[in-house]
Amino acid sequence: MNIQLLTHKIPVGISQCLMGEAVRYNAGHKHSKICTRLLGRCFDYVALCPEVAIGLGVPRDPIRLVKSDSSPGAEVRVIGVVDKTLDVTEPLRDYADSVVPALERVRGYIFMQNSPSCGLKGVRRYLPNGHGIDSSGIGVFAARLRERFPHLPMEEAGRLNNSEIRENFLTRVFAYDAWFRYVEGEEYVEGGEEGERQQHPEDVHAGAPRAARVIEFYTAYKYLLLAHHQGLTRALGQFVADSRALPPREFADGVRGRIMEILAHMASRKDRTNALMHLQGHLKQYLDKGEKAELTRLIEEYRQGLKPVSAVLTLLRHYLPRSPHQFIHNQLLLAAEPAELGLCDFH
Template identity: 40%
Template sequence: MFIAATHKPKMAISACLLGELVRYNGGHKESRLCSQTLGDYFEFVTICPEVAIGLGTPREPIRLIGDPDAPRAVGTVNRANDVTERLTAYGQQVAEELTDICGYILMQQSPSCGLHRVKVYQENGRPSEPKGTGIFAAEFIARHPDLPVEEAGRLNDPVLRENFLSRVFAYADWQQVLQAGLTRKGLIDYHSRYKYLLMATHPAQYKSLGRLLGNLRQHDLETLAQDYFSQLMQALKSCATRGTHSNVLQHISGYLKQWLSAEEKQEMQSLISQYRQGVVPLVVPLTLLKHHFRMHPDHYINQQVYLQPHPENLSLRNAL
């Protein structure tokens, strides 16, 4: 179950997404999801790489040109205004400084911050395919490969939004494990809590990570823990489907079989089936499951992050 931290976890975010007037035209790109909803749950660290490296507001826009795998960031009017090295250096600097964040929300299509499908222009003036990644974003991500990172625009998709925030809170949970002092028991307990969330996103990886931890005493704890967590975060990037969610719901409901009447079992199975078919959202069978576990508590199930991987008030599973 979701356990709130003693303080708000830190989340990095493109400054324009919180309404700061930092864009090339002096405007912003405020995201209400970020500013009005997520702001209640995170301490935001705002960043605008273009302003940070000394570009004014308003300013000449920049664009990516050249090789999509190694583009340059130059002025749209004055190509001699090449800020590639400055954005790269700033990405390195921020990556070294921001070691206590649990996620990063970036501005889409930005030549500095864009994560996917940023236009990279060629000599003929047309953008190439495949599209690139912003200079700052690429540098930062290379130094924090396990950190949950997503573009604000993609968070409009309820599946991607729920997946991203599940990973963010898993990352914050891991930070608390490390802050408490890494132990073998702490690592095993963490893995146990994430069993059903892993089964919903990447079932094979749950078994693989279990085998990795089975050799715990044969390896250096810190090295193995970092390898474990990297594999976990990679596995959690996979988005759960109605099929995998239904499978997990069936597994969890099995812990209730000795407590439920025939009618209650039939109702549970009916709701899981309706969810699998797309008739009802995930929150419907989950709510019934939680009700039964309140009536018939099970310590192991109550520890499972899957039942509530993020604050309930975010209602992220209402649209799944």
């Protein structure tokens, strides 16, 4: 399976205020240049503001997360700060459910942080008396979408200012999109509307992809997954080995979920070094003594933090044509990284 980087922009959901649109409660916006100027090079955004969509208007009185009491399992509602009789919990959940069909095509979602509707984590919560109790909340709209799309890569805009977090999010979005193109049999239709897709019936049987296709995808991602978490990748390998024990749809969803879980872990220098050494092992019989020494030295310099991973990948790609084995040619670890695509540094 030769997975190529997509030449079209990938559809990604985003909080509308991050696009620079004045939809916030104070009639302002939270324009993110990282999202629009940098990530906009590869993302085709689907912008939504759930608070405006449910009729709260602009400007509007603010809302916040309110716990019924201080117990761990207490109910959390979205209540008006000024008008405490205003409860928009169910409207936000219903709106999330209503946009699910439109979001079936997105391959990631960027949310506005600290929002009672869109925050992914760390949202301030209050008691009915107005006293703050913790910062452990999640926005109701975001939580509902996470329930409906459990494998979808999601991130908060503020965190994307960190280049490592941004690279990790891009890696997950690229993988999630590749899954639907190569495993589920979807691809962009040339000449159609931007982002329009079609499905190839030969890749899907009775509503589920063929197990062989799933295994090919896992195999192509194997060393990239090792760079993110060795233990979970080995466990996934065992799950894949038992593919016949599960119905096709359950097996495919299980593999996809585990792949996205593994990629959600930040790639450590130690695990990435281990993956690079595996690649080196596949190529060493095609290298002379000097070339082996050069590659070993470069990997060690990366491990010590003296050289970027792109330097090692460049040399590995240089030697790659010498190997006749398709397995090594298909490894996504050798594909262009977000940093190499110019999607990590922003000035």
